[in-house]
Amino acid sequence: xxxGEKFTQMVIAVAVFFAVVxxxxxxxxxxxxxxxxxxxSAAFVLPAILLIAVGLLYPALTSIYQSFKxxxxxxFVGLENYQTIFTDSDQVRVLLNTAAxxxxxPLVSTLVGLVYAVLVDRSRxxxxxxxxxxxxMAISLVGASIIWKFVYDYRDSSKxxxxxxxxxxxxxxxxxxxxxxxxxxxTVFLIIILIWVQAGFAMTILxxxxxxxxxxxxxxxxxxxxGGMKMFRHITIPSIRPSLIVVLTTISITTLKAFDIVxxxxxxxxxxxxxxxxxxVEYFRSYDQGMATAIAVLIFVLVMPIVIYNVRQMRKxxxx
Amino acid sequence: xxxxxxxxxxxxxxxxxxxxxxxxxxxxSPWASLAAVVIAVLWTIPTFGLLVTSxxxxxxxxxxxxxxxxxDPSFTLDNYDEVLNGSTTNLATYFINSIVITIPSVLIPIxxxxxxxxxxxxxxxxxxxxxxxxxxALQIVPIQVTMIPLLKLxxxxxxxxxxxxxxxxxxxxxxxxxLSHAIFALPLAIYLLHNFMSQIPGELIESARxxxxxxxxxxxxxxxxxMAPAIAAFGIFxxxxxxxxxxxxxxxxxxxxxxxxxxxxxxxxxxxQDWYLLSAGAFVSLVVPLIVFLALQRYFVRGLLAGSVKG
Numbered sequence: 001x002x003x004g005e006k007f008t009q010m011v012i013a014v015a016v017f018f019a020v021v022x023x024x025x026x027x028x029x030x031x032x033x034x035x036x037x038x039x040x041s042a043a044f045v046l047p048a049i050l051l052i053a054v055g056l057l058y059p060a061l062t063s064i065y066q067s068f069k070x071x072x073x074x075x076f077v078g079l080e081n082y083q084t085i086f087t088d089s090d091q092v093r094v095l096l097n098t099a100a101x102x103x104x105x106p107l108v109s110t111l112v113g114l115v116y117a118v119l120v121d122r123s124r125x126x127x128x129x130x131x132x133x134x135x136x137m138a139i140s141l142v143g144a145s146i147i148w149k150f151v152y153d154y155r156d157s158s159k160x161x162x163x164x165x166x167x168x169x170x171x172x173x174x175x176x177x178x179x180x181x182x183x184x185x186x187t188v189f190l191i192i193i194l195i196w197v198q199a200g201f202a203m204t205i206l207x208x209x210x211x212x213x214x215x216x217x218x219x220x221x222x223x224x225x226x227g228g229m230k231m232f233r234h235i236t237i238p239s240i241r242p243s244l245i246v247v248l249t250t251i252s253i254t255t256l257k258a259f260d261i262v263x264x265x266x267x268x269x270x271x272x273x274x275x276x277x278x279x280x281v282e283y284f285r286s287y288d289q290g291m292a293t294a295i296a297v298l299i300f301v302l303v304m305p306i307v308i309y310n311v312r313q314m315r316k317x318x319x320x
Numbered sequence: 321x322x323x324x325x326x327x328x329x330x331x332x333x334x335x336x337x338x339x340x341x342x343x344x345x346x347x348x349s350p351w352a353s354l355a356a357v358v359i360a361v362l363w364t365i366p367t368f369g370l371l372v373t374s375x376x377x378x379x380x381x382x383x384x385x386x387x388x389x390x391x392d393p394s395f396t397l398d399n400y401d402e403v404l405n406g407s408t409t410n411l412a413t414y415f416i417n418s419i420v421i422t423i424p425s426v427l428i429p430i431x432x433x434x435x436x437x438x439x440x441x442x443x444x445x446x447x448x449x450x451x452x453x454x455x456x457a458l459q460i461v462p463i464q465v466t467m468i469p470l471l472k473l474x475x476x477x478x479x480x481x482x483x484x485x486x487x488x489x490x491x492x493x494x495x496x497x498x499l500s501h502a503i504f505a506l507p508l509a510i511y512l513l514h515n516f517m518s519q520i521p522g523e524l525i526e527s528a529r530x531x532x533x534x535x536x537x538x539x540x541x542x543x544x545x546x547m548a549p550a551i552a553a554f555g556i557f558x559x560x561x562x563x564x565x566x567x568x569x570x571x572x573x574x575x576x577x578x579x580x581x582x583x584x585x586x587x588x589x590x591x592x593q594d595w596y597l598l599s600a601g602a603f604v605s606l607v608v609p610l611i612v613f614l615a616l617q618r619y620f621v622r623g624l625l626a627g628s629v630k631g
Contacts (some may be wrong), residue, residue, distance in 0.1 A: 001492045001576065003416050009491040010420045013498060017428055021435070029536040040535050041445035048436035048506055052455060055503030059469035060461050066468070112359060119356035129356065131617070133363050138613035139606055140564030142581045146588055146602045147366045150373065150595060162385050162595070164369055196363065204624055257462050260566045264585045279464050280570070289468060296464040307460040 060300075067294040071287065081294035091278070097187050098256070098275045101194070106251040109195045110244065113202025117210060118232070130207070134200035141197065141260035148193045149265055152179035183271045190272055193261050198254065202247045209243035210236060242313050249310035256303055275299055374399055374599035381595050399600035409597055411583065411604050418563060418579040418605075420494060425501035425562040430555055432502070433509035434547065438539050440510070441517040442525055452514070459507040467571050470500065474572070485572070496572040501562050509554055516550040517543065553623030556616050560609050580605040 001009075028040045070077045085091045113133075120129040136144060153163030157175045161167040166176040179189045213236070221235050237244075259276035266272045268281060275295055283292035372386045377396045380389075404412045439445070440452045474485040474496045484495045520543070528538050544551075562568075566581045573582065584601050591597055613620060 003413070006416055006420045006492060006494070006577075009494055010424060013424050013491065013495070014427055017424070017431070021431055025536050025540070029534060031534070037443070037535070038445055041439050041443040041448075044435045044439035044443065044535075044539075045445070045451070047432050048455075048510060049451060051432065051499075051503050052458060052506055054473070055470060055499070056458050056461055056466055056507070059466035059473070060458075062469035063465045116356065116359050119352050119359075123353075123356070129360055131614075132360050134617075135367070135610070135613070136363065138560060138609045139367075140566070140581050140609070142564075142566055142585045142588070143602050143606050146584065146598050147370045149588065149592070150370050150599065151366050153595075160384055162381065164365065164385070164387070167385055167387070196366070199363070201624065204621060208625055257464065260581075260585070263566070264588050267589060276464065280567070283468060284570075293465075293468055296462065296467070299462050300460075300465045303462055304460055 063293045064297055066289060067297045070290050073289045077290065081290045082298070084291065085294060085298060093271055094273045094275060094278045097271070097273060100187055101191055101255050101274055102252055104188070104191050105194045105198060105255040106248045109198035109251055110202045110206075110247050112195070112199040113247070114206050114244075116199070117203045117207035118236070121207065121210060130203065133203055136197045137200045139197070141194075141258060142264050144193055144197050145261050145264035148196070149180070152189060154178050154181075180266055181270050186266065186270055187272050190261055190265055193265075194255060194258060198251050202251065205243055205247050206240060209240040213239045242316055245313045246310060249306050249313070252306050253303055253310070256299055370599045370602060373595060374603050376596075378596040381599075399596045400604070403597050403600040403604060409587065409601065411580065411601055414578060414580045414583040415604065417577050418581075418608075421497050421501075421569070421577070421579050422559060422562045424498045425505075426555055426558045428498065429502040429505035429509055429558065430551060433506055433513055434544070434551060435539070436510050437513035437517050438543055440514050442538070443535060455507050456511050459511065463504050463567065471571060493574050493577050497568060497577065500568050500572050501565070504568070505558050505561075509558070512554055513547065513550060516547060520546055549619065549622070552616070553619045556612065556620050557623050559612060563609050
């Protein structure tokens with residue numbers, strides 16, 4: 001397809017879509033009776049309901065069903081796929097890696113975000129300082145992976161380094177290190193990439209939360225002679241606790257589903273695979289539909305309690 | 321609805337002493353400043369290094385670190401020329417694909433979601449609350465769970481409908497990607513826009529109805545202008561999400577309509593040591609989201625504070 005054809009397709013799709021929407025609005029505009037209003041509501045709500053039912057609900061239920069079937073989806077195998085996930089040594093490695101990601105990424109990014117938010121709060125360069133940390137949020141995980149792969153680039157110690165990390169190691173007299181290849185620490189170096197991306201999100205939410213702490217609480221504490229670290233521990237942290245939990249849970253959910261970093265940096269080799277990437281591998285490389293859907297359902301099961309907790313916290317925040 | 325009061329947004333500089341300021345003083349200022357500078361440098365240097373690299377000649381990139389650029393500068397645009405127009409990389413084509421994928425994938429779900437959100441907030445119909453809660457609950461479904469059956473629906477739809485995927489797919493196979501992005505965006509979009517809409521005072525709607533306006537007029541004449549900031553906030557999110565997406569493009573796209581991210585990920589695998597290509601390629605893919613982000617940061621932050629973080 002040429003560039004022109006692609007743009008034509010795009011314009012057609014958008015034009016047809018808006019024409020249909022406009023037609024719906026025009027046709028239902030004049031309806032005023034009770035029945036008419038019902039038709040009107042249907043026109044407003046049905047497109048969304050249909051898309052969600054066909055594109056989300058039906059496929060999700062089908063996936064759960066197929067996770068109990070074999071690789072081609074023809075015979076029932078019971079819990080065999082799930083058993084493989086929890087017993088096969090490669091799959092267990094994947095589970096352990098995923099656990100490392102889900103523990104480290106939320107904790108470290110939140111910590112960095114919080115510390116940074118406090119440090120730059122009301123400084124002269126606050127706006128710029130925040131933008132610097134925040135920028136990685138706008139970058140794709142593929143882009144972030146390439147940026148960091150370059151930092152981790154390996155060359156023998158005898159040669160001139162082009163990766164910053166090994167240059168620094170060489171400077172202090174340590175031999176070059178294969179950051180992406182050496183197990184088990186390579187997983188940690190991949191995790192750093194996602195921390196780098198997510199810290200900006202944590203900082204933004206927490207910074208706004210810190211600024212929203214009522215002035216009289218701080219004043220009262222200060223009159224009581226509370227200051228410095230004590231103020232931070234006993235006033236700041238409790239006041240922003242709900243936001244902290246929202247940040248931690250949101251980043252956990254993102255982490256569980258992120259597969260781009262592993263795919264771009266190591267391709268899941270050298271024991272770095274995680275669940276979200278394994279899902280992709282099982283279906284598109286091993287053509288094992290049963291395993292792929294089982295892994296997807298496992299991600300679902302892991303995400304569910306976090307989301308429910310997250311939503312509850314958000315509700316609490318809103319209620320205040 | 322907002323997690324944090326908006327008027328005290330990130331940029332807001334309030335002229336009172338805050339907890340943070342007190343805490344900072346407690347941490348003794350020089351150390352605090354040093355720590356802040358260290359974090360800022362750590363977060364900036366990796367990107368800066370690759371940016372510098374993308375402007376260095378190929379021979380320099382492979383023979384010396386980018387930091388030598390500061391003492392021994394050399395500058396070229398050859399890498400960008402090669403990566404955009406070179407026959408092996410040809411990123412210009414994929415750049416077009418990214419644009420063609422992104423625009424409908426942002427416009428379509430937002431329009432559908434705005435209408436649905438209006439209906440959920442201000443129209444009365446049977447099953448309204450149940451449907452809204454159901455949509456809200458479906459937010460927790462990770463897209464991985466839906467992908468394989470959805471792909472099969474595209475390839476072999478029931479009732480002899482036209483397949484949307486495959487070799488002779490309509491519209492160059494873009495429809496599957498547009499549709500998938502639209503579907504995945506809907507639950508969160510409806511939920512957020514509904515929250516914004518229900519904050520609009522009911523008297524406004526009531527008085528318009530008393531004056532004889534129907535729902536369609538209220539929606540187009542009153543709601544849409546009032547909702548513009550919220551729609552913009554979600555629009556930016558959806559834009560960044562679609563532009564930066566890899567998974568949906570890999571699963572539902574083909575090599576014909578792959579976006580920049582997919583092509584870049586492939587280059588990283590096949591030409592992992594050709595940093596003159598990867599560095600320039602990365603920045604070709606970064607430049608659009610960075611511009612959008614910097615230009616519309618205010619909306620972005622507002623959306624973030626309103627909870628529009630896609631899982």
